[in-house]
Amino acid sequence: xxxxxxxxxxxxxxxxxxxxxxxxxxxxxxxxxxxxxxxxxxxxxxxxxxxxxxxxxxxxxxxxxxxxxxxxxxxxxxxxxxxxxxxxxxxxxxxxxxxxxxxxxxxxxxxxxxxxxxxxxxxxxxxxxxxxxxxxxxxxxxxxxxxxxxxxxxxxxxxxxxxxxxxxxxxxxxxxxxxxxxxxxxxxxxxxxxxxxxxxxxxxxxxxxxxxxxxxxxxxxxxxxxxxxxxxxxxxxxxxxxxxxxxxxxxxxxxxxxxxxxxxxxxxxxxxxxxxxxxxxxxxxxxxxxxxxxxxxxxxxxxxxxxxxxxxxxxxxxxxxxxxxxxxxxxxxxxxxxxxxxxxxxxxxxxxxxxxxxxxxxxxxxxxxxxxxxxxxxxxxxxxxxxxxxxxxxxxxxxxxxxxxxxxxxxxxxxxxxxxxxxxxxxxxxxxxxxxxxxxxxxxxxxxxxxxxxxxxxxxxxxxxxxxxxxxxxxxxxxxxxxxxxxxxxxxxxxxxxxxxxxxxxxxxxxxxxxxxxxxxxxxxxxxxxxxxxxxxxxxxxxxxxxxxxxxxxxxxxxxxxxxxxxxxxxxxxxxxxxxxxxxxxxxxxxxxxxxxxxxxxxxxxxxxxxxxxxxxxxxxxxxxxxxxxxxxxxxxxxxxxxxxxxxxxxxxxxxxxxxxxxxxxxxxxxxxxxxxxxxxxxxxxxxxxxxxxxxxxxxxxxxxxx
Amino acid sequence: xxxxxxxxxxxxxxxxxxxxxxxxxxxxxxxxxxxxxxxxxxxxxxxxxxxxxxxxxxxxxxxxxxxxxxxxxxxxxxxxxxxxxxxxxxxxxxxxxxxxxxxxxxxxxxxxxxxxxxxxxxxxxxxxxxxxxxxxxxxxxxxxxxxxxxxxxxxxxx
Numbered sequence: 001x002x003x004x005x006x007x008x009x010x011x012x013x014x015x016x017x018x019x020x021x022x023x024x025x026x027x028x029x030x031x032x033x034x035x036x037x038x039x040x041x042x043x044x045x046x047x048x049x050x051x052x053x054x055x056x057x058x059x060x061x062x063x064x065x066x067x068x069x070x071x072x073x074x075x076x077x078x079x080x081x082x083x084x085x086x087x088x089x090x091x092x093x094x095x096x097x098x099x100x101x102x103x104x105x106x107x108x109x110x111x112x113x114x115x116x117x118x119x120x121x122x123x124x125x126x127x128x129x130x131x132x133x134x135x136x137x138x139x140x141x142x143x144x145x146x147x148x149x150x151x152x153x154x155x156x157x158x159x160x161x162x163x164x165x166x167x168x169x170x171x172x173x174x175x176x177x178x179x180x181x182x183x184x185x186x187x188x189x190x191x192x193x194x195x196x197x198x199x200x201x202x203x204x205x206x207x208x209x210x211x212x213x214x215x216x217x218x219x220x221x222x223x224x225x226x227x228x229x230x231x232x233x234x235x236x237x238x239x240x241x242x243x244x245x246x247x248x249x250x251x252x253x254x255x256x257x258x259x260x261x262x263x264x265x266x267x268x269x270x271x272x273x274x275x276x277x278x279x280x281x282x283x284x285x286x287x288x289x290x291x292x293x294x295x296x297x298x299x300x301x302x303x304x305x306x307x308x309x310x311x312x313x314x315x316x317x318x319x320x321x322x323x324x325x326x327x328x329x330x331x332x333x334x335x336x337x338x339x340x341x342x343x344x345x346x347x348x349x350x351x352x353x354x355x356x357x358x359x360x361x362x363x364x365x366x367x368x369x370x371x372x373x374x375x376x377x378x379x380x381x382x383x384x385x386x387x388x389x390x391x392x393x394x395x396x397x398x399x400x401x402x403x404x405x406x407x408x409x410x411x412x413x414x415x416x417x418x419x420x421x422x423x424x425x426x427x428x429x430x431x432x433x434x435x436x437x438x439x440x441x442x443x444x445x446x447x448x449x450x451x452x453x454x455x456x457x458x459x460x461x462x463x464x465x466x467x468x469x470x471x472x473x474x475x476x477x478x479x480x481x482x483x484x485x486x487x488x489x490x491x492x493x494x495x496x497x498x499x500x501x502x503x504x505x506x507x508x509x510x511x512x513x514x515x516x517x518x519x520x521x522x523x524x525x526x527x528x529x530x531x532x533x534x535x536x537x538x539x540x541x542x543x544x545x546x547x548x549x550x551x552x553x554x555x556x557x558x559x560x561x562x563x564x565x566x567x568x569x570x571x572x573x574x575x576x577x578x579x580x581x582x583x584x585x586x587x588x589x590x591x592x593x594x595x596x597x598x599x600x601x602x603x604x605x606x607x608x609x610x611x612x613x614x615x616x617x618x619x620x621x622x623x624x625x626x627x628x629x630x631x632x633x634x635x636x637x638x639x640x641x642x643x644x645x646x647x648x649x650x651x652x653x654x655x656x657x658x659x660x661x662x663x664x665x666x667x668x669x670x671x672x673x674x675x676x677x678x679x680x681x682x683x684x685x686x687x688x689x690x691x692x693x694x695x696x697x698x699x700x701x702x703x704x705x706x707x
Numbered sequence: 708x709x710x711x712x713x714x715x716x717x718x719x720x721x722x723x724x725x726x727x728x729x730x731x732x733x734x735x736x737x738x739x740x741x742x743x744x745x746x747x748x749x750x751x752x753x754x755x756x757x758x759x760x761x762x763x764x765x766x767x768x769x770x771x772x773x774x775x776x777x778x779x780x781x782x783x784x785x786x787x788x789x790x791x792x793x794x795x796x797x798x799x800x801x802x803x804x805x806x807x808x809x810x811x812x813x814x815x816x817x818x819x820x821x822x823x824x825x826x827x828x829x830x831x832x833x834x835x836x837x838x839x840x841x842x843x844x845x846x847x848x849x850x851x852x853x854x855x856x857x858x859x860x861x862x863x864x865x
Contacts (some may be wrong), residue, residue, distance in 0.1 A: 067735065538783075565757075565758065565760070566757075576858075610760035610761060611761055612760055654776045655776070656759075656776065656778070656808050656811075657767065657769075657776065657777070657778045657805060657809045657811065657865075658805065659766070659778050659805050659809060659811060660759060660762060660769075660778055660862060661767065662758060662760055663760075663762050663763075664761060664762070665760070666759070667760065668776075669757070669769055669776055671771045671776075676755055676757065676771075677757040677769055677770055677771050677776065678757065679759065679760075679769075
């Protein structure tokens with residue numbers, strides 16, 4: 001019995017979470033509208049419906065606090081959608097606070113801790129609601145509309161109708177016959193056809209059905225177009241369009257008044273147990289409507305651990321596939337050609353299907369970056385207000401997708417970068433005006449996919465980074481010797497900001513100053529297998545580019561052998577592999593450099609970097625052919641020198657245990673076919689270590705450069 | 708009763724208290740050690756170990772145990788016992804004594820048997836080994852003429 005209750009509770013939490021996420025997105029959109037001083041009644045209605053559903057849900061599961069909050073928010077949103085209240089920045093602020101409270105309350109439901117104090121926010125909401133009475137925005141009360149028409153509309157629908165009438169729209173009845181079993185799809189289809197032409201106020205059953213499995217609805221459409229245009233647009237479905245008189249008929253023009261027909265809808269949405277609802281509002285939930293409920297049912301919430309289990313199984317299958325290939329080769333070698341060919345055919349088919357399965361599961365793990373971005377908008381408003389600067393956040397590419405696990409870890413680093421931009425990047429309004437810049441600073445976040453990586457650009461139009469200041473701080477913190485400063489290229493100076501101790505402020509500001517520097521951000525990004533780059537121009541701005549792998553789970557890798565050790569290099573970080581030609585190796589500034597098609601490629605001898613002592617019994621004959629694997633992450637390249645290239649394999653990367661956390665250069669290990677384990681090289685980390693080792697000692701170059 | 712100066716006094720007082728406790732005895736070079744049997748999940752022949760470059764000393768490598776990646780430590784290093792090459796009797800003890808309950812493997816030269824010791828059969832380290840007892844030693848056990856060092860596995864791995 002307890003199990004059933006627990007499961008139901010899990011369901012509730014899961015549904016509530018989706019609703020709160022939807023609410024968060026709606027509030028963001030409302031904020032955008034507010035800023036642009038435009039309106040979208042459908043969006044306001046949508047927001048209302050989400051809170052309405054949340055209220056009902058919380059009632060069923062006795063989540064009192066969530067219910068109380070929802071009730072008050074619903075009241076205010078209703079007033080808003082009826083046009084009795086204008087949105088404002090203060091209003092949006094309260095809504096943002098509401099979203100925050102919902103998250104806190106939801107967390108409380110799980111943890112059972114001390115709930116947050118709702119009273120201040122409830123009071124604010126009440127004030128908005130009470131202000132509404134005095135703020136009647138529309139002036140159409142003078143309009144006389146047909147009372148029989150009004151009788152079938154809810155208060156909200158009437159408001160929408162009046163608004164349309166004010167804009168000079170005419171009203172039409174669009175009569176359509178639907179099949180019951182595909183009602184929602186067809187209804188959606190016809191609505192999407194009609195919406196560009198105007199606004200669908202409501203729909204009513206006509207009460208006349210030609211058969212048991214069909215239903216006929218009248219869609220009330222307010223539109224500036226004519227009846228013919230509407231019929232033409234709805235040409236795919238047989239419709240009848242009839243204009244509707246808005247005013248009470250005086251002349252003898254008989255117009256069939258719309259009648260409210262007693263109708264039991266075949267598909268009902270369970271009405272929330274709320275006795276206070278007025279009868280008008282109740283009808284809203286009786287008829288099928290699109291919105292929050294529909295979007296919830298089209299997605300499936302999946303526990304990421306289940307996906308991990310699936311990925312593991314796929315990984316094991318990949319190992320079996322490899323073994324199959326080897327068996328087929330052995331059969332061939334033993335002369336059993338027919339069997340070998342058959343097995344090979346099956347192997348290829350298996351490989352194809354497995355590839356499809358793998359891609360499918362990987363796709364399921366992907367979530368849009370908007371999850372991370374939504375939070376940012378709120379934070380930006382808060383911080384910019386607190387530090388007294390005007391900042392606007394512009395986000396593009398928020399539907400770029402990335403592995404769920406990466407998204408979880410991205411939130412913090414992104415937050416720090418944005419905070420830095422506001423705190424140190426964007427200047428005060430006065431300074432900006434003095435420089436001829438617009439008063440409001442802009443932080444632009446752009447996300448897009450590039451090959452097997454996701455690129456995030458965070459750009460501000462602030463003051464840029466002061467190189468001299470940076471060098472001073474680096475010297476001050478001991479990261480840079482006095483004389484070294486002049487030897488640095490511009491790019492290297494910029495990278496100083498990532499050294500520990502350099503980007504922390506001496507006076508503790510509220511945000512960026514508290515010891516969270518760019519070095520921490522860089523470490524966090526590196527843990528996800530990504531890299532971070534920085535460009536800055538004085539007085540123009542700063543652009544930070546974060547490059548991340550799309551997924552961490554299963555990857556194609558190149559297996560290499562070096563000094564008797566086998567390593568796996570993820571293919572996403574490799575651009576090519578070639579034979580090492582000793583003639584192309586030069587030594588510049590104590591480093592080895594390879595000339596590849598006219599360009600210089602820094603080299604790294606893996607056995608030196610990793611301090612590999614060869615396994616006993618293994619001899620690397622000098623003069624033997626070696627290989628260079630060109631590793632590329634972001635816009636950095638490094639040539640890794642190895643002894644052998646073993647081939648390509650799909651691997652599942654498993655993390656090394658906590659006891660090995662301090663070991664640098666590996667992102668995990670993988671099991672190869674015969675239960676042997678190979679370490680997976682963290683290419684980004686190796687590039688980092690070799691190219692920007694800083695105080696790390698240079699690997700000893702032994703003897704002459706050999707082939 | 709001599710005062711116990713021990714980092715994990717709870718553990719030792721439990722072990723040294725009344726009642727019979729089960730231990731697993733094993734050999735490292737010429738010395739015999741025991742650890743609480745309950746902490747040992749599994750004993751297996753050493754699988755192929757993959758060395759981890761630049762790992763801390765004492766890490767023998769990593770291996771796969773039925774799909775799970777396990778780090779294997781060389782107890783001989785930690786206890787400063789002379790190393791000898793792997794032999795037929797070498798074993799890996801799987802235990803969740805690693806950092807944050809991580810499952811790790813411990814290399815031993817030979818696994819002997821299960822021993823039951825009463826608290827009274829275990830002497831606190833001070834009296835048996837002198838004042839300087841490492842904190843991973845709970846005490847010294849004696850049974851039927853044999854002497855074992857009773858190890859605090861968790862203390863050893865931290």
